[in-house]
Amino acid sequence: MAAVLRAQEEESVARRGQAQTRARRTVPRDRRPSRGREDVNSVLARGVRQVEAALRNGRVTPATRTRFQAVALLLREERARVRAQEDISEGRRSEQLKRLDGVATILAKSAVRDSGLMALLAEDAVVSDEARSLKREMLRAAGIEPVVEEPPPAAPAAATEHRFVPPSVVSRQLANPFLAPDVAAVRPRTHRATRLATWELIGPLLSSFERAGSGAAACMDLPEPTSRFTPRGRELMPHQGRVVAAAAAGHRTFLLADEPGLGKTAQALLAAEAANAYPLLVVVPNVVKTNWAREAGIWTPHRATTVIQGNGESIDGFADIVVVNYEVLDRHVGWLGDIGLRGMVVDEAHFIKNKTSQRSRNVLSLSDRVRSFTARPLLMALTGTPLINDIEDFRAIWQFLGWIDEKKPLPELMNALDENGLTPADPGFYTAARQTVVDFGIVRRRKVDVAADIPARRIADLPVELDGPEGRSIRAAERELARRMVARYEHALAARDSGPAVEGIDHDLVRQVARWEQKDAAEAKSGDNVFTMMRRIGKAKAGLAADYAAQLARSAGKVVFFAKHVDVMDAAEQTFAERGIRFSSIRGDQTSTVRQRNIDAFTNDPDVAVAVCSLTAAGVGINLQVASDLVLAELSWTAAEQTQAIDRSHRIGQSQPVTAWRIIAAQTIDARIAELIDSKAGLAAQALDGSDEEVGSSADVQLEALVTLLTEALIGERAA
Structure with missing residues (x-):
C-alpha cells in the first residue's frame, strides 16, 4: 500500500511539474511562479560576474558592452516588476529588491571603469539589437519565455513634438516642392x-x-x-x-x-x-x-x-x-x-x-x-x-x-x-x-x-604653497581621504577567504578600492572627496593665480586666465577689479552675442588686459591669439582639454612664443594630477602621429590619482 501511495505521489508531482512548465510558457510574466524569478536573480548575478571578468582581463569590447546592457535592461525590468507585484509580502519584496540592488551596485562599479558603459545606463540610451537578443536568451536561461517585443521606431531620436520648422524653411520647401535626389556619380552600394x-x-x-x-x-x-x-x-x-x-x-x-x-x-x-x-x-x-x-x-x-x-x-x-x-x-x-x-x-x-x-x-x-x-x-x-x-x-x-x-x-x-x-x-x-x-x-x-612661422609653445609649472587655514584644511582632508581608502583596502583584504596570497601591496585591490572611492565621489552630495578637494584647491589658488596674471599683464601684455569653476573665476575677477585691471569675462552661461562682444573687447581694446575664461566654455573654437601668455589656474581632467585651451593663443597669426603658466598647489593631489595629465598627453600621438608613446585613457586621470594616493599611503604605513 505504501508503495502504491508513493507511486501516486510521484505521478502527482510529475503532473504538477509539467503543469508549471506549461504555465511558465503561457502565464503573463508578472504572474509567473517565483521559482523562475529566483532563476532570474541567478542569471543576473552570473551576467554581471562575466562583465566584471571581462573588464579585469582587458579593455572594453563590443561583446562586453552588449552583455553589460543586456544585464542592465533585465535588471531594470525585474526591479520594476518586483515593486509593482501585489501578491507578495513587504518583507519578501524588500528581500528581492535587496538582492537586485546588490547586482545594481556591482554593475555601477563596473560602469565607472568606462564612460561608454556609464552612458549605457542612461534612460535614453540606444538599445542595440544584440543586447535585446541576449536579454531574451538570459530570460530563457531562467526558464521564462520572453514576451515578444515591438521593434524600436526607426525615427530619429528627438521627440517629434519638440521639433520645429521655421517659417522661412516652409517658404523654401514650397519654392522647390519637387527636390530631386542627386544620383550623379553614384558610389558603389554593393560589396564585390x-x-x-x-x-x-x-x-x-x-x-x-x-x-x-x-x-x-x-x-x-x-x-x-x-x-x-x-x-x-x-x-x-x-x-x-x-x-x-x-x-x-x-x-x-x-x-x-x-x-x-x-x-x-x-x-x-x-x-x-x-x-x-x-x-x-x-x-x-x-x-x-x-x-x-x-x-x-x-x-x-x-x-x-x-x-x-x-x-x-x-x-x-x-x-x-x-x-x-x-x-x-x-x-x-x-x-x-x-x-x-x-x-x-x-x-x-x-x-x-x-x-x-x-x-x-x-x-x-x-x-x-x-x-x-x-x-x-x-x-x-x-x-x-x-x-x-x-x-x-x-x-x-x-x-x-x-x-x-x-x-x-x-x-x-x-x-x-x-x-x-x-x-x-x-x-x-x-x-x-x-x-x-x-x-x-x-x-x-x-x-x-x-607652420614653421608659428613660434613654439611651452608649459611652465609654477608651484605655490597653500598657507593659512584653508591650505591646512585641504591637506588634512587629503590625509583623511588616504586614511579612508587604506581602511577600505585593509577591510577588503581581511574579508578575502579565497585566492592566492599576495606579498606586499595588492595592486589589483588598490585599483578596485580607488574605483569604489571614485564611484562614491561621483554620487556624493556632501563630504570631502577627490572632486570637492580639487574644487577647494582651485579656489585656494585663485588669488595667487590672479596675482600672477596681474603681474604678467603689467609686464608682458594681454593674458588669458583659464579656470574650471565659477567661484574661481569670480575670485579672480574680484582680484583684478581691486588692482584696477580691466578684464573681459568669457563664460558658458552667456549668450553668443555677449560672449562674442567680450571676446572682441579683449581682442580689440588695448585697455582690456585679461580675459577670464571658463576652461570648458572658452577652451574650444575661439581665437585669443592677441595674447601669448596664459594662466591655467585650475587643472583639467584631460590633456586634450588643456591642449585646446592653450591653442586658443597658439595658432596661425601668433607672432610671439606662447607660454602656459600652470599654477600647481605643491604637496597636494593637484601636483599628482598635473603629472598624470602630462603622462596622458600622448593619447592622440600614437594613433595619428605614429608616435611610440603608449595610448592611455584621459578619462582615467581621476582613478589614477586615487591609485597613486592610496599606494603612497600604504607605502608610508609599511615604512612607519
Whole structure:
C-alpha cells in the first residue's frame, strides 16, 4: 500500500511539474511562479560576474558592452516588476529588491571603469539589437519565455513634438516642392568582395591604429595646394590649400584632425566651395556658433549664411550655409534632413564620440539622410583632439563619414580593404588596413611640420604653497581621504577567504578600492572627496593665480586666465577689479552675442588686459591669439582639454612664443594630477602621429590619482 501511495505521489508531482512548465510558457510574466524569478536573480548575478571578468582581463569590447546592457535592461525590468507585484509580502519584496540592488551596485562599479558603459545606463540610451537578443536568451536561461517585443521606431531620436520648422524653411520647401535626389556619380552600394565577408573587421581596423609604430602615415596623400577658391585679399597657408585641392579633385570625406590652431574652419568652408556642397550644414558647439558665421563671411562672402538660435524663427531658410549648435539640433533634425543638404561639417567632432548620446544620434541620423539624398556629399569631421578616451572614439566619426555602420565597413571601404588581398589572419593586414582608412580621408598635420612661422609653445609649472587655514584644511582632508581608502583596502583584504596570497601591496585591490572611492565621489552630495578637494584647491589658488596674471599683464601684455569653476573665476575677477585691471569675462552661461562682444573687447581694446575664461566654455573654437601668455589656474581632467585651451593663443597669426603658466598647489593631489595629465598627453600621438608613446585613457586621470594616493599611503604605513 505504501508503495502504491508513493507511486501516486510521484505521478502527482510529475503532473504538477509539467503543469508549471506549461504555465511558465503561457502565464503573463508578472504572474509567473517565483521559482523562475529566483532563476532570474541567478542569471543576473552570473551576467554581471562575466562583465566584471571581462573588464579585469582587458579593455572594453563590443561583446562586453552588449552583455553589460543586456544585464542592465533585465535588471531594470525585474526591479520594476518586483515593486509593482501585489501578491507578495513587504518583507519578501524588500528581500528581492535587496538582492537586485546588490547586482545594481556591482554593475555601477563596473560602469565607472568606462564612460561608454556609464552612458549605457542612461534612460535614453540606444538599445542595440544584440543586447535585446541576449536579454531574451538570459530570460530563457531562467526558464521564462520572453514576451515578444515591438521593434524600436526607426525615427530619429528627438521627440517629434519638440521639433520645429521655421517659417522661412516652409517658404523654401514650397519654392522647390519637387527636390530631386542627386544620383550623379553614384558610389558603389554593393560589396564585390568575398574574401572578407565572414570576418569581423571593425575591431581589427581600430586595432590597426593602436598598433601603429613610429613613422606610420597620419595623413592621406594630398595634391598640391590651390588658391583658386580663396577670396581676393585672403591667403591660405599651403597645408590648408592642399585640403581644398583634394575636395576640388573629388575627395568627399575628411577626418580633418590637424592640431588646434591650424585653420580647420577656413579649410572646411573652402572645401565646401570647391565641392559646391550647398546647402551646407555646420554643426558646432554653442560657444563657436558666432565665430563660424564670421569665418563664413570672410572665406565665402558670396554665400548667404544663417545661424539657428532656439526654434529658428529668425533664420534665412534660403541660406547656403546653415550653422547650428549641438544643443538645439534635435529641434531641427526633421527639416534639415528634408532640404537636400549636399554637405555637412561637424566641428569638435569628438563631441559625438558617445554613440548613445542624443547629440551623436542626431548627427548620425542627419548624416544618413544626407548620404541617402546625395550620392557624393561632402562630409567633414573637424577636431584637433580626435581621441578623448580611447581608440573606440573613432567609431562614431567613421560612421558619420559613411565609412562603417554599427557592425561592418560599408561597401566602398570593404572593397578597398579587399583589394589589399589580406585578412586579419595575415601579418601585413593591420599596416595595410590602417593605410586604407587613412587614404579614405584622415588628415593630420602638426604645427611643427606645416607652420614653421608659428613660434613654439611651452608649459611652465609654477608651484605655490597653500598657507593659512584653508591650505591646512585641504591637506588634512587629503590625509583623511588616504586614511579612508587604506581602511577600505585593509577591510577588503581581511574579508578575502579565497585566492592566492599576495606579498606586499595588492595592486589589483588598490585599483578596485580607488574605483569604489571614485564611484562614491561621483554620487556624493556632501563630504570631502577627490572632486570637492580639487574644487577647494582651485579656489585656494585663485588669488595667487590672479596675482600672477596681474603681474604678467603689467609686464608682458594681454593674458588669458583659464579656470574650471565659477567661484574661481569670480575670485579672480574680484582680484583684478581691486588692482584696477580691466578684464573681459568669457563664460558658458552667456549668450553668443555677449560672449562674442567680450571676446572682441579683449581682442580689440588695448585697455582690456585679461580675459577670464571658463576652461570648458572658452577652451574650444575661439581665437585669443592677441595674447601669448596664459594662466591655467585650475587643472583639467584631460590633456586634450588643456591642449585646446592653450591653442586658443597658439595658432596661425601668433607672432610671439606662447607660454602656459600652470599654477600647481605643491604637496597636494593637484601636483599628482598635473603629472598624470602630462603622462596622458600622448593619447592622440600614437594613433595619428605614429608616435611610440603608449595610448592611455584621459578619462582615467581621476582613478589614477586615487591609485597613486592610496599606494603612497600604504607605502608610508609599511615604512612607519
